[in-house]
Amino acid sequence: SLAATLTALSADVSEDTLCLSLCDSRHRRTKTDRCLFLSGGGAAKVVAAGLVTVGGGIGGTILYAKWDNKFRAAVENNVPYSDWLLGLALGPPSPKSGLPIKKQYKDCHEHQDTSVTAAVHPDTESPTATEPLKERPVEEVAAILAQQDQEEQDIATSVSASLEESLTSSAKATLQAIGAQEAALQAITRHTLKLKEAMEAEEKSAQWKDLEAALADRTGAVNDAETALSKANEALDSLKSVIDKSKGLKVSAVRPLVLAAEENLHNMVVDLDKVVTKVHSAESEAKIVSQYSELVNEAKQQFQREVSSLTPEIQANWKGLTGKLSSDDLNALIAHAHRRIDQLNRELAEQRVREQIHIDAALEQQKLEDQKALEKAVSTALQHIKEEARLEQERKLSELREVMEAEMRTQLRRQAAAHTDHVRDVLKVQEQELRVDAEQVLSSKMLEQETRYRQLSQEQLDNFTLDMNTAYARLKGMEEAIDSHVVAEEEARKAHQLWLSVEALNYTLKTANADIPTVPLEGAAQAVRDSCHDSDFALALSSALPEESLHRGVYSEASLRARFNSLRSLARRVALIDESHNSLYQYFLSYLQAALLFEEKQEAPPAQLCSEDLDPFKLLSYASYCLEHGDLELAAKLVNQLRGEARRVVEDWLTEARLTLETRQVVSLLSAYANAVGLGTTQAP
Amino acid sequence: MADEHGRKWDRCLADTAVKTVTGLGVGIMFSVLFFKRRTWPVSLGSGLGLGMGYANCQHDFRSPYLIHGRVVKDQ
Numbered sequence: 231s232l233a234a235t236l237t238a239l240s241a242d243v244s245e246d247t248l249c250l251s252l253c254d255s256r257h258r259r260t261k262t263d264r265c266l267f268l269s270g271g272g273a274a275k276v277v278a279a280g281l282v283t284v285g286g287g288i289g290g291t292i293l294y295a296k297w298d299n300k301f302r303a304a305v306e307n308n309v310p311y312s313d314w315l316l317g318l319a320l321g322p323p324s325p326k327s328g329l330p331i332k333k334q335y336k337d338c339h340e341h342q343d344t345s346v347t348a349a350v351h352p353d354t355e356s357p358t359a360t361e362p363l364k365e366r367p368v369e370e371v372a373a374i375l376a377q378q379d380q381e382e383q384d385i386a387t388s389v390s391a392s393l394e395e396s397l398t399s400s401a402k403a404t405l406q407a408i409g410a411q412e413a414a415l416q417a418i419t420r421h422t423l424k425l426k427e428a429m430e431a432e433e434k435s436a437q438w439k440d441l442e443a444a445l446a447d448r449t450g451a452v453n454d455a456e457t458a459l460s461k462a463n464e465a466l467d468s469l470k471s472v473i474d475k476s477k478g479l480k481v482s483a484v485r486p487l488v489l490a491a492e493e494n495l496h497n498m499v500v501d502l503d504k505v506v507t508k509v510h511s512a513e514s515e516a517k518i519v520s521q522y523s524e525l526v527n528e529a530k531q532q533f534q535r536e537v538s539s540l541t542p543e544i545q546a547n548w549k550g551l552t553g554k555l556s557s558d559d560l561n562a563l564i565a566h567a568h569r570r571i572d573q574l575n576r577e578l579a580e581q582r583v584r585e586q587i588h589i590d591a592a593l594e595q596q597k598l599e600d601q602k603a604l605e606k607a608v609s610t611a612l613q614h615i616k617e618e619a620r621l622e623q624e625r626k627l628s629e630l631r632e633v634m635e636a637e638m639r640t641q642l643r644r645q646a647a648a649h650t651d652h653v654r655d656v657l658k659v660q661e662q663e664l665r666v667d668a669e670q671v672l673s674s675k676m677l678e679q680e681t682r683y684r685q686l687s688q689e690q691l692d693n694f695t696l697d698m699n700t701a702y703a704r705l706k707g708m709e710e711a712i713d714s715h716v717v718a719e720e721e722a723r724k725a726h727q728l729w730l731s732v733e734a735l736n737y738t739l740k741t742a743n744a745d746i747p748t749v750p751l752e753g754a755a756q757a758v759r760d761s762c763h764d765s766d767f768a769l770a771l772s773s774a775l776p777e778e779s780l781h782r783g784v785y786s787e788a789s790l791r792a793r794f795n796s797l798r799s800l801a802r803r804v805a806l807i808d809e810s811h812n813s814l815y816q817y818f819l820s821y822l823q824a825a826l827l828f829e830e831k832q833e834a835p836p837a838q839l840c841s842e843d844l845d846p847f848k849l850l851s852y853a854s855y856c857l858e859h860g861d862l863e864l865a866a867k868l869v870n871q872l873r874g875e876a877r878r879v880v881e882d883w884l885t886e887a888r889l890t891l892e893t894r895q896v897v898s899l900l901s902a903y904a905n906a907v908g909l910g911t912t913q914a915p
Numbered sequence: 916m917a918d919e920h921g922r923k924w925d926r927c928l929a930d931t932a933v934k935t936v937t938g939l940g941v942g943i944m945f946s947v948l949f950f951k952r953r954t955w956p957v958s959l960g961s962g963l964g965l966g967m968g969y970a971n972c973q974h975d976f977r978s979p980y981l982i983h984g985r986v987v988k989d990q
Binding site: 800804807808809812813814817875878879 | 920969972973976977979980
């Protein structure tokens, strides 16, 4: 490859050097070329400038068209093929941006409207009220109303079913809760009673057992009550949700059900609250009592501890206290008891002193608690009252609505009655009008039908006559065609005959042998004449045949040619003899000339004869040439130019030639005519 | 006709020959009879004969070109 590149390079270099040498030689030789090149440089500059301008113009146009669509449209309209170029450069033109934005906005607006109307639609009860300016047909309205009623019924039934279900369940739960709460209340009261009894009475194990049992009972009852309460709350919440949902449906038939359910709910809630408050109060009471009992227990325990601290051997159990106590213990115990009594007296005194403060504090606390309770009670009572008021309002609203609906129905009924009356009147009038119109239409149609019928029958008749006429005409046409065919055939036959006779005539011309003329053409000519009675042209032609040919026949061209050859020598010999030169001496001279003068045997005659060509020798050679080439006519013409004795000598030959030519001409004309006629008859006339 | 030319020549020659011979004969006769066998009547006679024949021949050959005219007197 290196070698190849080297050789290529060397070749290039050699080429360049060669080129250079050539250029040098060229340079040396043509200095003017350099001037031309410089001026050519100027031209190149102009060309380059022009190209740059054009390119810049096109580029600028494209850029501006990209930016401005209107400009692009204008350019595309005015400049041919610019749309192709711009499409190539920029892609297809984008559609106007203004329109789709408007459309989008319009679509959005329409969508919003439709959604609003769709939302509004179920609200209204009578569909005809929302339809603007268009009254739907009665059946559609009735159908829609029926459908709506049906829907409402369905909804109402379903809602009522659900409401009832939830009502029953919540009622059950509430009752259960209330029962549980009451049970809890009872348990609590029992427990407190028991506790009180236990506190006040002697501590007996049975009582404590009872107490514990009562406590267990109470806790169990309270728990039950709590669960029942929660369940009831759940049920009530579900009922509330169902009520809200059914309220959300906004169907009028459901409203009383909803109202009743709401009232029930409210009652249940109220009852539940009452019971709960009762339970709470009982609980608080129980709490007080339990606190008191606790205090007592504590005091007892304290005392027992003291006693036990004093008398550690004795168990701190009142039941196990038998006669184990010694006198010391008893004394200690009595001392302790006395001390305790003193202490207690002191405490009592203190308590009496602090009584008022305690009472005030307790009162304050009680006030606070009372306040809280009051607030709570007030709030609950407020809620209840609000709820009751709302329910009352709703009840009143529903009543009012019913009243309004009834009134509207009566008004509508009145309107409907008026409408039906009006419609009846209008219908009567319309009926009259329509009847009149229909009768008119009927009569016109009847008339039309009658006229149509008459027209049709007339048409039929016309058609029949037309058909008959056409058939007759066709028949006539056919007859005519046949006749014309016969005529045409006759014509054809005649033409054929003519042709045959002309051919016969033509053939007779060929019967000439050497030096013997043809048979007389009389017979053939007669035949021709017979076969062309009606054709004046043919008759004229056949009568134009020269008499000689008819009676004697004509000589053939070959014989004439042969004769000419012999005549030629004679004509040559008497070439000098004419009117003025006709002595024997002239004859001698003429003979001498003929002997000594040599001319072409045959020479092609020129298109035009000049005076030199009128020399007899030349003429004879021309004529000989023509004869050899079969042009008898031209030969005759040339021979006709001979003058003097030569002319006299060839006169006969000339006459014969003329005769032959004439006959041949006539016969060719006749044959052409016969051919034409024959061709003509083969076509339809 | 070309034959006529030949015929003419035949006639001509024959006639000339005949006349020449006749002239010759008459010349000879006259020379013998009247002019003491001189040759001049023979040549005269033959000359006459030849001349006549020539003239006849010429006339024969000229005959087509001869125009016979008549003087028409204005009356």
